[in-house]
Amino acid sequence: MDFLSLFENDFLGIIPESFIAFAACLLLVYGVNVPEHPSNTLVVNVGWLTILTLCITILLLVTGPVHEMVFFYNCLRIDSFSLFLQVIILLSVISVILLSLDYLVREGIHSFEYMVLILLSSCSMLLMVASYDLIGIYLTIEFQSLAFYVIAASKQDSEFSTEAGLKYFVLGAFASGILLFGCTMIYGFTGLTNLEDLAKLLTGIASLPVVSSSGLLVGILFLCVGFLFKLTAAPFHMWAPDVYQGAPTSVTAFFAICPKLAILGLFAKILLFTFYDLLNSWQAVLLLCSLASMCVGAFGALGQSDIKRLLAYSSIGHIGYLLIGLACGTVDGLQSMLVYMVIYMTMSLTTFGVVLSIRTTNGKPVQNIQDLSGLATSNPALAITLSLTMFSMAGIPPLAGFMSKFYLFFAALSASLYPLAVVGVLTSVISSFYYIRFIKIMYFDKSEQALQFESLDASKAWVISTTMAVTVFLAAYPAPIFLMTEKLALGFCI
């Protein structure tokens, strides 16, 4: 009975996650037993139920009985930071599902397990940002990756999709191995796996005259490499363009948005909370990776003609910008990183929404950028949306993308990371070349084949218009997001 009283109140903290896990099991049973209707595809049906589940989870998170708690014998910790991340992760997952419903039906991806796996992977992401122990971190990352490998290969009749799944699996397993190796090194040299214990042990280690054990630093280096692999930061980005291109576009949208929020949040928590006292040693790693990602994102995308590959390179560049905020190691840096995360999420949702809804005349989804020519005449609303988003990604002033980049560079300057700020500005100038090329193709290129006007389905239209509104009008009223992120960033100082 001792153990029962030990965990007496702990289950209050994990209500949302356990709800998702139970709902996933229920949906699995539902999907197997419900016969397929010709009028209503099962994947759409289960998709709407998944959206319902995720909405209820958001409600459970926000109105939950406990908001600050360390529970399950120091395995998990929920606080305002994890709550913020969990809510934006769930919002992005819901939006991605809404965007992909129509696409899945038209591309013939009928297996309802797709939705169940997305649900389970969002459960893993929620647990990931709440993890408080290296073992838990590794397990949740494996949980998430395993679901992703399967989703990437979900289009069974496409060789590209299978190849993407296999590639993702091999390189992801490699990254997980490196991450685990880093964890074991850290455990070997400190005897601890808990994040808080590690933070306590390392307090003031920088001021000690004894050289801190190099094994610990190597462990942290490996941990960072594992995380950067998962984030597709530059020297470890090789898999991203192939996987993004091969996977079905709805899956690409999911990969490009949701896991990055979760992993980056967890990475920030580990570096700024646990290993803050070793700032000097990991800052160099992040600095290099950030510089490299920005350059690869800018130069790699110049020669691409495939839309998904181009977006993959663009997301590598965005990861570079996000890492600037993390490399600062300051309150400003963290705050600007969180702001950038939210804005990156909205901009990518709009872009992928537009890409998912355009089809060539023969009904195939667009692949080449040149397929977009003439969009301005066939579907002017979509063309305007895409051009505004591209302007925002390039960082043109009144839009949200400008604000986020501005604050990041400002934070980098105040943390005296001048090279990052300078290279950041230069690469965003270079990258605006290929962002604006989209606009040139849509408005000024003559199309060989006239695109037909196709109205969007309601769910996609809602998501695109909402995220578009955020992108355009955030500059008018940015206070809520800045206040929220300021509070979260200050929470790390306590």
Place this chain on the structure above:
Amino acid sequence: MSVEQVLFFLFSSLALVCSTMVISSRNPVYSVLFLILVFVNASGLLLLLGLDFFAMLFLVVYIGAIAVLFLFVVMMLNIKITELTENTLRYLPIGGLIGFIFIIEVLLVVDQDLIPNLQFNPEIGYSLLQTVGVWSEFYFNSFLSLITFKLGFSDISSQSAQLSNLMGELNSLQASYYQQTYNQPQWVDWGKLVDTVTPIEAVGQLVYTYYFYYFILASLILLVAMIGAIMLTLHKTRSVRRQDPAAQNAREFSKTVLKVRTQE
């Protein structure tokens, strides 16, 4: 050399030899067989550490499941041996680089004590007093030379040299203090306080109680693996002939085989 040492060297050297054979043998089936031998040696090493349960687990999981799966896949793929031999040197530069990095890692780890970074509060008064003494001496001397109008560059430089000497001594004192603390730490001998339990008992006592969260998480991972395997392999198209168990069970066995007489 004790028996344990002999066994350790036997197992570890065999493991090294076998793992080189895994990557150098031309026939992939031999590679898999050598891989099995590596796993056997590793489980022998685990036995030497007293982890009997993990040794068994290693054998069951890695050989019973993974290596046999590998063997199946390799045999089914029917890779020609000649295809594999041509590109052995192509990956040497990058592979050599990665190997070199890992060797450096191992060397970094080998010369380190695997002792936790003990946290302690050095007696601040001790070092502070010394520092204050050194600095005050320096200032007093320079002040003395100032009022006796003997201020010259040589004086200053000699003074500062003295100061740096003193600071060096102080640092070495401090270092030796830390050395002492590291070499003779006061610790609790937990080994005497803990009951001896077998590994399987220890794992059971932790995984099913304090750390049940990880256990449940692992079960969710297995659930995902199961869903994934079914989703990737089960094709629900009409072209695949499927079995209907209910219909099959409902058939009467006496009527399944019929004698048909053709009228000729």
